[in-house]
Amino acid sequence: MKRPTILVLGAGYGGLTTAVNLQKMVSGEEAEIILVNKNDYHYETTWLHEVGAGTIAPDAARYPIAKVINNNVRFVQASVEGIDVNERKVQTTAGEMTYDYLVLGLGFEGETFGIPGLDKYALSLANLNAARQIREHIEYQFASWSLDEVKDDSKLTIIVGGAGFTGIELLGELGNRVPELCKEFDIPQEKVRVLCVEAAPMVLPGFDPTLVEYAKTQLSKKGIEFSIGTPVVEATEEGVKIKKGEDEFEFVKAGTVIWAAGVRGNKLVETSGIESNRARIAVRKDMRAPGFDDVFVVGDCAFLLNEEAGRPYPPTAQIAMQQAVTIARNIKHLMNDEDTEEFVYDDKGAVCSLGHDDAIADAVGRKMAGKKASALKKIVDNRALYLVGGVGLTVKKGKFKFI
Ligand SMILES: Cc1cc2nc3c(=O)[nH]c(=O)nc-3n(C[C@H](O)[C@H](O)[C@H](O)COP(=O)(O)OP(=O)(O)OC[C@H]3O[C@@H](n4cnc5c(N)ncnc54)[C@H](O)[C@@H]3O)c2cc1C
Structure with a gap:
């Protein structure tokens, strides 16, 4: 046979x-x-x-x-x-x-849901090389801001589309990375803006609300801004257009746009x-x-x-x-x-990291936040290996x- x-x-x-x-x-x-x-x-x-x-x-x-x-x-x-x-x-x-x-x-x-411009202008975490491209793009923006004689601070704005699992985990890492980058490139940290834009009315749907609140507070402490219930309706080379109300739109200029919303x-x-x-x-x-x-x-x-x-x-x-x-x-x-x-x-269950040193977890029958949840995340990562x-x-x- x-x-x-x-x-x-x-x-x-x-x-x-x-x-x-x-x-x-x-x-x-x-x-x-x-x-x-x-x-x-x-x-x-x-x-x-x-x-x-x-x-x-x-x-x-x-x-x-x-x-x-x-x-x-x-x-x-x-x-x-x-x-x-x-x-x-x-x-x-x-x-x-x-x-x-x-x-x-x-x-x-x-999934860009047909939103114009996202395919062309937004970066994504689709695979290892795409993730590498995000890292290098952000560093390039920081380096070129330092070189520019006339400075456009929007180069230092990073927009993350999506406040689901992937978006929040990315924001957690950015919250830790931005201060390092600022030191590396001699950039005053107040010039950098990291903004999360989410169409749905909530962050991390499906997670326990107390843990979600913890995550939002921790990320806000790291300087992350949230615009929730406000869909991105278009992306251009310059940034994204956000729908803020019935007939109200805001254009946010940004050097980096990362799409992590589905x-x-x-x-x-x-x-x-x-x-x-x-x-x-x-x-x-x-x-x-x-x-x-x-x-x-x-x-x-x-x-x-x-x-x-x-x-x-x-x-x-x-x-x-x-x-x-x-x-x-x-x-x-x-x-x-x-x-x-x-x-x-x-x-x-699920464990969502908020940087290497913080996380929330609703797993193994327990709800956890902080260092314990962060340790659990590493155990989960090691288990997969x-x-x-x-x-x-x-x-x-x-x-x-x-x-
Ligand atoms: C940032 C991020 C964080 C996440 N965190 C978690 C988490 O904490 N816990 C969790 O459970 N899930 C998490 N997920 C989801 C999880 O990563 C995916 O559900 C999982 O990777 C799916 O596994 P897969 O085998 O289907 O695809 P993948 O692991 O993505 O593998 C697909 C493989 O196919 C290969 N491939 C693709 N196209 C081709 C082609 N045309 N020809 C040949 N090869 C090809 C790719 O190179 C890749 O090796 C996360 C996802 C992201 C993006």
Whole structure:
């Protein structure tokens, strides 16, 4: 009998965890496992706000894929360019590939909701290089302000669109980074403005209100301004236009605009032949795509309803890594002609950092804020490393400065 080919697209939390679990369960004789990823490294998407603000180096947030896969997995560094699930074919920059089982884990893209100018003028935390670009853009603005003979202080204004999880984590890092930058570039701190603009009437929807209040207070102490319930309606080269009231608009000039207000699945999903909404596929209970028994979807490309709450689970690394374990097991089940298992989410809660030294947490049955929550965040980050690469990777890349 032909050895089946298992093709895993994307080496993010979902794809890499699937590959790492498969390599423990399926030998090279039983199946060919191919992992395709744009880069030869995995980056910790959940650390990108730190790279973007410049509080950690880009290299700290990545590690070589080769370090965590064994000989059972063939890694191909290539960009996926097209997926056709009806023909069981995937087009990549390394050529066309076919499969018996496909795992689609190509992650997220920023959602700009059709707001004019955002695609062109706003930066985003879409991947490691995009985060690096934010860091360098901010530094460039600070450096050129210092050189300018006629100074335009709006160069030192940073606008963050979105007060959800990603926006708040980024603001926390910026709150710590701005004083460092000011020292580095000899800029009086009062010249710098960091403004968070959010369309919804609240910050961090879904989080406990007391913790949200704590987060807002802490960020305000670091000089972060909030404009809540005021949607961005346009971005230009100069800044953003904000809707302040029925017929009231304000244009805020800014040297840096970062859009962190929503994600969708990878656009390749939309032309794959599987039905999707905002490039997210409503998966069946065993994580397979509707109508395609040989296609699994993991992470931010998957849409899964929390039936109890009547709304979808938010796309997180936590759920992506758990889905990956079920997917690996289900592929093994299918290879053995066994029934597949249902994915059951074990929600461990959420921890939102407010810089490296502060956080809020509603996790492991407790609500916490401050240093304890911040220590928990580092434990969560280290756990993700441990689950993929064991003790060695955790020791090498982990975060151990708890105070
Ligand atoms: C700043 C930030 C902070 C976050 N914090 C948290 C948190 O604290 N906790 C939490 O649980 N979640 C958090 N999230 C969400 C979490 O990071 C995502 O839900 C998670 O990364 C999804 O995993 P994934 O495998 O679907 O995608 P990703 O981890 O994004 O991986 C996708 C992979 O696919 C690759 N890829 C993409 N396109 C192609 C292509 N065309 N060809 C080849 N390869 C490609 C990418 O290079 C990448 O390796 C955060 C997200 C951000 C941006």
